[in-house]
Every structure is written in C-alpha cells, then in structure tokens.
Amino acid sequence: MRRQHGSNQGSRESTQENPDFRLYDSEKRIKMWMESRQFDEDDKKGIDVPFFDLEIILQATNNFSDENKLGKGGFGPVYKATFPGGQEIAVKRLWSGSGQGLEEFKNEVILIAKLQHRNLVRLVGYCVKGDEKMLLYEYMPNKSLDSFIFDRRRCGLLTWDTRFEIILGIARGMLYLHQDSRLRIIHRDLKTSNVLLDEEMTPKISDFGLARIFEAKQTEASTQRVIGTYGYMSPEYALDGFFSFKSDVFSFGVVVLEIVSGIRNTGFYRSEGTMSLLTHAWNLWNDNKALDLMDQVLHETYNRDQVLKCINVALLCVQEDPSDRPTMSNAVFMLGSETVTLPVPKKPAFAVKIGVSTTASSSSKPELSSVLSTTLEQGR
Incomplete structure (x- = not known):
C-alpha cells in the first residue's frame, strides 16, 4: 500500500510538472472564466499583462478628450494616450454597463495576452474600475487598413x-x-477595419471580442445569436449560425478582394444589377478579365501573376460550400508559392442578387429568402 501510495503521489507530481497538463488546465480555466459574467479581483492573478490605474490613463488621455480620440467601434471609443517619457498607447474604452462589452473585454484581455505573433496586435495592459473597462494596445500610427484602401486620396500610398x-x-x-497558437482561435470578425498598420505598414489583426476558442478536435460550433459584420460573414454563419475555421477563411477571401480592388464588398452596386464585389469578381474571372478588378492606382506597380494569384485564392476562400474552401495553411502555401497550380474556384456565396444591410450586425438568425433585407442593429 505504501509503494502504491508513493507511486500515485509521484504520478500526481509528475502530471502537475508536465507542461502539457498545465496547458490543458490553463485552457479550461480560461474558457470557464470567459464564460462567467463577472470580473473579480482574483481574476487579475491569471492575466499576463500589467494592470493600469484609471488615474494614470485619465492623465495620459487628457480625460478622454476629443483631441485624443482615434475612432469609435460598436463597443466603445479608442483614444491615444501619451505616458511620461513619450510612450504612445491606444486605449480602448468599453461602453459601461454593456454585457457585450464585458464579454469582449474578457475575450481580448485573455486571448491577446496569450497569443504572440508579429501579425497580431499586442496588448500592453488593461484597467478595470467600477463600470470602467479599458484595454491598452500598442499604438498604430497608420491606423486601420480600410483608412487607406477605401480613401481615394490615400490609396495610392499602398503600392x-x-x-x-x-x-x-x-x-x-x-x-x-x-493552427500554431497555444489556443486554437476562430476570430469571427476579420475585416479591413480590424487590420491595423504599424509604422512599417506591417498588418496587425485586432479586435478579438467575438473570438472563440476551439477544443483540440473541435471543427465547428453554432449560435442562436449571430454577431459580426455582414459582407464579411460566411453564409452558413449569417443565415444558420454555424461557424468554423472556414468561416474565417471566407472573411479572409473578402478582405483580399477588397485589398486588390480598393472596393468595399458591402454597399457595392453596379448598374447592370451586380450587388456584390464577390459577384463582380466572379463574373470578371469567368470572362477572363480578372485584372479589371484591380485598383486603377496599381497599374504602374502591379505584378500580373501575383494579382491573378491573389484573386484566384480569394475566390477559392469565398466558395459557397465550406468544404470547398482551403484551410489557412493551404492559402498561405498558395500565396507564397511561385510554381503551384491553383485549383479552379467554384461559384462564390451570395453570387445571386441579394440585398443585405451594410451595417455590422448583432441579431438572431435571419430568415433565408430570395432577397435578404433584414435591418440589423449597429454593431462593431
């Protein structure tokens, strides 16, 4: 009995010392904490970024003055803060009393603190005091990608x-x-306004308020409450509430088409009845006129093969059936390869005449009909 007890004790100790076990336990605690509806003092112990006092943030933002306001999202405004020594930080102030704001706050403060990649925005701190919840990010002097590609005065700066x-x-x-992070994450809100640009124009994916952690073998999930931005949401998510890694792939395809064309998918309309950038790109592709999709300001700097490759990959990503879409691993490989022969894309989703509210959305599942015209509340 003593030998068995010693063996069990040794087994427990070795399990606790095993980093894989600690990682699994950490992921469980992260998910349980994010699903709870409160934020207690004890919760600060598991957060890997510094806590900032509200008074210091008030001084650095000049009491959240309009002069320091960088923009506003569905969950609150963002301010520029200048700390002693000249360090510049972006402060995201979540709307007080918002249940969604609390959920977004917990998502971001945990997920971004745990994820480290040069193409993800870096969280440098947070603040919680009463109803005030704030996230502090590295400051991005060039703001978001959409402020360049959709601005006719600035789009030429992007060769x-x-x-x-x-x-x-x-x-x-x-x-x-x-695939490669500690926590397998579905972003659920990838769009050009959630891609920030640093001083060297390096893209940084931001805004993890809607992100979800997937278990090791989990591939999809569903929700009765669809939240995201129409125009970037995959059809299976927008209409049925199903989301998966392929939902993010769809959003990535839309973003690529917008970067190539300089045109928003939402609000796109042509006199011939085309109401979607995806439809327009598909029609040009079938007519062997894909280069006509390219932003006119790129004619002096473009690489023909790269442009066609990006359009091809984007159309593969926005195919109607999620099983037809590539994984992000395949998308990265196709974009980086000079010799691979790319598959021929099938018809994209929403390639028929569909009217969709161009605002970001938070709603129950909409009904599917030949014309989708549900008006949805303003979201992110």
Whole structure:
C-alpha cells in the first residue's frame, strides 16, 4: 500500500510538472472564466499583462478628450494616450454597463495576452474600475487598413508590393490563430477595419471580442445569436449560425478582394444589377478579365501573376460550400508559392442578387429568402 501510495503521489507530481497538463488546465480555466459574467479581483492573478490605474490613463488621455480620440467601434471609443517619457498607447474604452462589452473585454484581455505573433496586435495592459473597462494596445500610427484602401486620396500610398505583403501578413496571422497558437482561435470578425498598420505598414489583426476558442478536435460550433459584420460573414454563419475555421477563411477571401480592388464588398452596386464585389469578381474571372478588378492606382506597380494569384485564392476562400474552401495553411502555401497550380474556384456565396444591410450586425438568425433585407442593429 505504501509503494502504491508513493507511486500515485509521484504520478500526481509528475502530471502537475508536465507542461502539457498545465496547458490543458490553463485552457479550461480560461474558457470557464470567459464564460462567467463577472470580473473579480482574483481574476487579475491569471492575466499576463500589467494592470493600469484609471488615474494614470485619465492623465495620459487628457480625460478622454476629443483631441485624443482615434475612432469609435460598436463597443466603445479608442483614444491615444501619451505616458511620461513619450510612450504612445491606444486605449480602448468599453461602453459601461454593456454585457457585450464585458464579454469582449474578457475575450481580448485573455486571448491577446496569450497569443504572440508579429501579425497580431499586442496588448500592453488593461484597467478595470467600477463600470470602467479599458484595454491598452500598442499604438498604430497608420491606423486601420480600410483608412487607406477605401480613401481615394490615400490609396495610392499602398503600392502593389505593399498590398501583397499585407495580404501575406494577414494570412500568416490567421494561420497562427487557427493552427500554431497555444489556443486554437476562430476570430469571427476579420475585416479591413480590424487590420491595423504599424509604422512599417506591417498588418496587425485586432479586435478579438467575438473570438472563440476551439477544443483540440473541435471543427465547428453554432449560435442562436449571430454577431459580426455582414459582407464579411460566411453564409452558413449569417443565415444558420454555424461557424468554423472556414468561416474565417471566407472573411479572409473578402478582405483580399477588397485589398486588390480598393472596393468595399458591402454597399457595392453596379448598374447592370451586380450587388456584390464577390459577384463582380466572379463574373470578371469567368470572362477572363480578372485584372479589371484591380485598383486603377496599381497599374504602374502591379505584378500580373501575383494579382491573378491573389484573386484566384480569394475566390477559392469565398466558395459557397465550406468544404470547398482551403484551410489557412493551404492559402498561405498558395500565396507564397511561385510554381503551384491553383485549383479552379467554384461559384462564390451570395453570387445571386441579394440585398443585405451594410451595417455590422448583432441579431438572431435571419430568415433565408430570395432577397435578404433584414435591418440589423449597429454593431462593431
């Protein structure tokens, strides 16, 4: 009995010392904490980034003055903070009293603190005091990708080489989330406004408020409450509430088409009745006119083969059937290869005439019909 007791004790000690066991236990605690509806003092112990006092943040943002306001999202405004010594940080102030804000806060403060990749935005701290919940990020002087590609005065600053590197960077960041990080993450809200650019125009994926952790063998999940941004959401998620890694792949495909064309998928309309950038890209592809999709400002800098490759990969990513879409691993390989022969894409989702609210959304599952015209509340 003594020998058995000693053996069991040794087994417990070795299990606790095993990093794989600790990692599994950590992931369980992270998921349980994120699913709870509160934030207690004890919760601070498991967070790997510094806690900032509210008074220091108030001083650094000049009491959240309008002059320091960088923008506003569905869960709150973002301010520029300048700390003693000249360090610049972006402060995301979540709306007080918002249940969604608390969920987003817990998602981001845990997930971004645990994830480290050059193409993910870095969380440098957080603050909780009463109803105030704030996240502090590295400051991105060039703001978000959409502020360049959809601005006719600034889009020319992004040459083709820069756009191609941005596409590759986003792909690598998403691959890290899906496959290479400690926690397998589905982002669920990838879009051009959630891709930030540093001083060297390196893309950084941000905004993990809607992200979900998947278990090791889990491949999909469902929800009755669809949250995200129409135009970037995959059809199976927007219409039925099913999401998977292939949902992020769909969003990535839309982002690539927007980077190549300089045109938003949401709000796109042509006189011939085409109401989707995806439909427009598909029609040009079938007519062997894919290069006509390219932003006109790129004509002096573009690489023909790279542009066609990006359009091909994007169309593969937005195919209607999730099983037809590549994984992010395959997408990164196809984008980086000079010799691989790419598959021929099938018809993309929403390639028929569909009217969709262009606002970000938070809703129950909408009904499927020939014309989808549900008006949804403003989200992120």
